[in-house]
Amino acid sequence: MDKEQPFAVGKSIRRIDALGKVTGEALYPGDIDLDGQLWMKIRFSDRAHARIKAIDTSAAESFPGVVAVLTAKDVPCNEYGLVTKDQPVLCGPGSTIADADTVRCYMDNIALVVAETEAIAAHAVKLIQIEYEDLPPVFDPELAMLDGAPQLHEDRPHNIEQYYRIRKGDLAGGWAQADVIVEGEFSTGYQEHAYLQPEAGLGYIDEQGRVTVIVAGQWTHEDQYLIAHALGLPEDQVRVIYPAIGGAFGGREDMSVQIVLALAAQRVQRPVKIIWSREESILYHHKRHPMRIRAKWGATKAGKLVAIEARIVADAGAYNYTSSKVLGNANLMATGPYECENVHTDAYAVLTNNIPTGAFRGFGAPQAAFAAETMMNRLAHELQIDPVELRLRNCVREGSHLSVGTPLPAGVSMPQVIEKAALESYWTRDAGGWRRQTARESSDGQGAIRRGIGFAAGFKNVGYSFGAPEQSWATVELYGKTEIEQVIVRHGGAEVGQGTHTVMMQMAAEAVGVPFECVRLIGHDTAETMTSGSASASRLTFMSGNAIRGAAEQALSAWKNEERPAKATYRYRPPKTTPYDPETGKSEPNFAYGYVAQAVEVEVDTETGFVRVVRVVSTNDVGRAVNPQHVQGQIEGAVIQALGYTVMEHLVSVDGRIRNPYLSTYLIPTVLDVPVEVKSVVLEYPDPIGPFGARGMAEMPFIPLAPAIAAAIFDATGVWFDQLPLIPDLVVKKLRERGIGVV
Numbered sequence: 001m002d003k004e005q006p007f008a009v010g011k012s013i014r015r016i017d018a019l020g021k022v023t024g025e026a027l028y029p030g031d032i033d034l035d036g037q038l039w040m041k042i043r044f045s046d047r048a049h050a051r052i053k054a055i056d057t058s059a060a061e062s063f064p065g066v067v068a069v070l071t072a073k074d075v076p077c078n079e080y081g082l083v084t085k086d087q088p089v090l091c092g093p094g095s096t097i098a099d100a101d102t103v104r105c106y107m108d109n110i111a112l113v114v115a116e117t118e119a120i121a122a123h124a125v126k127l128i129q130i131e132y133e134d135l136p137p138v139f140d141p142e143l144a145m146l147d148g149a150p151q152l153h154e155d156r157p158h159n160i161e162q163y164y165r166i167r168k169g170d171l172a173g174g175w176a177q178a179d180v181i182v183e184g185e186f187s188t189g190y191q192e193h194a195y196l197q198p199e200a201g202l203g204y205i206d207e208q209g210r211v212t213v214i215v216a217g218q219w220t221h222e223d224q225y226l227i228a229h230a231l232g233l234p235e236d237q238v239r240v241i242y243p244a245i246g247g248a249f250g251g252r253e254d255m256s257v258q259i260v261l262a263l264a265a266q267r268v269q270r271p272v273k274i275i276w277s278r279e280e281s282i283l284y285h286h287k288r289h290p291m292r293i294r295a296k297w298g299a300t301k302a303g304k305l306v307a308i309e310a311r312i313v314a315d316a317g318a319y320n321y322t323s324s325k326v327l328g329n330a331n332l333m334a335t336g337p338y339e340c341e342n343v344h345t346d347a348y349a350v351l352t353n354n355i356p357t358g359a360f361r362g363f364g365a366p367q368a369a370f371a372a373e374t375m376m377n378r379l380a381h382e383l384q385i386d387p388v389e390l391r392l393r394n395c396v397r398e399g400s401h402l403s404v405g406t407p408l409p410a411g412v413s414m415p416q417v418i419e420k421a422a423l424e425s426y427w428t429r430d431a432g433g434w435r436r437q438t439a440r441e442s443s444d445g446q447g448a449i450r451r452g453i454g455f456a457a458g459f460k461n462v463g464y465s466f467g468a469p470e471q472s473w474a475t476v477e478l479y480g481k482t483e484i485e486q487v488i489v490r491h492g493g494a495e496v497g498q499g500t501h502t503v504m505m506q507m508a509a510e511a512v513g514v515p516f517e518c519v520r521l522i523g524h525d526t527a528e529t530m531t532s533g534s535a536s537a538s539r540l541t542f543m544s545g546n547a548i549r550g551a552a553e554q555a556l557s558a559w560k561n562e563e564r565p566a567k568a569t570y571r572y573r574p575p576k577t578t579p580y581d582p583e584t585g586k587s588e589p590n591f592a593y594g595y596v597a598q599a600v601e602v603e604v605d606t607e608t609g610f611v612r613v614v615r616v617v618s619t620n621d622v623g624r625a626v627n628p629q630h631v632q633g634q635i636e637g638a639v640i641q642a643l644g645y646t647v648m649e650h651l652v653s654v655d656g657r658i659r660n661p662y663l664s665t666y667l668i669p670t671v672l673d674v675p676v677e678v679k680s681v682v683l684e685y686p687d688p689i690g691p692f693g694a695r696g697m698a699e700m701p702f703i704p705l706a707p708a709i710a711a712a713i714f715d716a717t718g719v720w721f722d723q724l725p726l727i728p729d730l731v732v733k734k735l736r737e738r739g740i741g742v743v
């Protein structure tokens with residue numbers, strides 16, 4: 001690869017936002033105050049499923065210090081949703097939208113109270129009287145699909161929000177060829193994003209009369225569009241600004257306080273501020289989908305995969321959010337990064353009266369990979385073939401087709417990634433193939449602590465999938481007479497804490513051919529930038545880099561021709577993708593991927609069921625590490641977040657209500673849970689269409705960790721686990737059932 005370029009790409013340049021965040025100077029939405037601001041509180045639903053017959057706001061309105069109370073009748077166009085506009089902004093009677101009088105989950109918003117102080121708003125919001133007529137709820141997605149189950153949305157028969165299927169090859173013929181067949185049923189839990197900063201923001205009218213919202217999100221222009229839609233305003237009358245953002249992970253992809261802040265500010269014509277408590281944040285934003293996956297995999301004695309069948313049921317909760325898209329990804333990933341001629345899948349995203357589920361790092365891939373990679377590890381065990389060896393015999397390579405019947409985009413590095421991951425951890429290769437290098441310390445049967453090793457692989461799409469429109473705009477301005485002294489880049493991509501602004505500036509410096517210090521970035525403001533798409537789907541480096549590079553090339557030629565000003569705006573559009581064929585699932589799902597493989601070592605305390613992850617080796621093909629230290633940060637962050645998902649994080653929902661909405665009861669990893677070693681192994685097989693060869697990489701280290709840990713627990717104990725999270729209660733119970741760890 002071309003390492004000639006000396007300017008900025010490939011260097012671990014210090015993040016431009018690092019100092020401000022360390023000193024506390026950086027302002028997050030909750031830190032910002034405007035003159036004359038009021039405070040807002042939201043009244044949420046008290047029911048999982050009910051019709052609101054009446055709302056009495058008189059006591060709240062007459063409470064001293066209350067400035068306004070808003071309900072459904074105050075919303076000009078009372079609907080929103082990132083993919084499907086199926087959710088009322090405020091639920092209640094008198095709405096512009098039929099059915100908006102129904103609450104379908106506890107996170108539904110019913111009324112807004114704007115007051116002189118936060119305490120007054122908090123008190124007055126409780127004075128609102130709501131008369132409900134209860135409707136029968138349904139909390140189990142399997143039950144929700146049955147005839148006669150309560151219906152959440154009229155246009156979604158059997159509560160099926162989305163269904164996908166794949167029909168490839170001859171499944172019966174595949175089973176006939178199989179010497180070994182394994183079957184499994186997997187279930188995964190919710191995951192809470194637990195970003196550092198709960199939802200917060202301000203709404204106000206800016207100097208040009210625009211309804212303006214300062215908030216933390218993942219896509220300024222999408223927030224702008226959804227606010228404008230609900231308020232019935234032209235988009236240019238709405239402005240969205242992101243200040244510093246304290247993490248996102250998919251949890252800020254959908255609306256939280258955006259629309260209600262805009263509504264309130266427009267109504268009172270004064271700045272309005274809201275800060276959610278941690279409890280509100282956990283209760284009232286979407287979660288990672290719990291999924292149930294039934295899988296059946298067959299292989300020949302020689303270790304060739306010949307048949308895969310999978311059924312996926314995802315609990316979408318009460319509204320779509322991004323469920324239809326997450327399901328598409330899970331359906332694609334259900335066969336793993338492997339070639340198989342005969343595949344049937346059926347995948348359902350099902351509406352229930354639970355909290356809505358949506359985007360979370362990996363976007364459906366972690367759940368599917370937990371099933372697929374565990375099936376691969378179980379097949380390896382049944383066939384007595386090393387798991388690395390079995391993967392290498394089946395994994396996708398250049399020109400391979402996935403289950404959807406089309407070739408992967410060029411630049412497939414799965415075999416190289418698996419080999420490197422094996423060599424960097426516990427494996428060796430000799431004439432007989434791949435085998436584990438170290439003797440198993442686990443199986444001596446002595447003491448309560450047993451040690452095991454596991455392996456898993458994965459892949460992750462970069463960018464929007466299955467025909468979703470994909471684009472990113474950038475503007476580059478060049479200043480200087482005899483040489484370029486300053487580069488101004490405008491790009492809307494959200495800096496959610498991942499370092500993207502620094503990386504954009506590095507790529508701009510590289511594209512123009514100037515030192516990093518010459519670059520200035522203007523972003524995060526719909527009034528200053530064009531749309532960039534969201535900070536999601538591991539796409540921003542790839543998409544912004546190509547857009548910035550395109551703009552830089554045009555601006556450079558203008559500058560060389562001494563045009564003044566030397567400025568260019570460029571829209572990057574990647575190769576087109578196509579949706580699933582409804583019958584066969586055939587499609588061209590994605591334009592780029594990243595590839596990952598991980599080995600883990602765990603200790604299982606067979607007396608307590610506690611699983612300690614001791615060591616993780618994560619090998620990732622990132623195409624080009626634009627900023628190697630950021631890449632390492634993403635790998636370590638994803639691994640620790642996935643560790644929490646796998647062995648710690650247990651969000652309890654009973655009858656649609658989350659019972660542990662506190663970080664004291666919903667446990668996420670702390671520094672004490674971090675493995676002794678997380679080794680980041682970075683490979684750079686360039687993506688043919690990635691900027692400077694870069695692929696997206698921020699999600700993929702999350703994906704294989706859970707199945708790698710499950711394989712390591714099997715190695716340690718001889719017991720396969722098929723349920724997440726692997727909290728001590730669950731682990732110890734199953735070990736006891738097998739007579740392990742009985743003292």
Ligand code: MOS
Pocket residue numbers: 218249250251253359360361362363535536537538
């Ligand atoms: Mo992400 S889970 O694609 O916001």
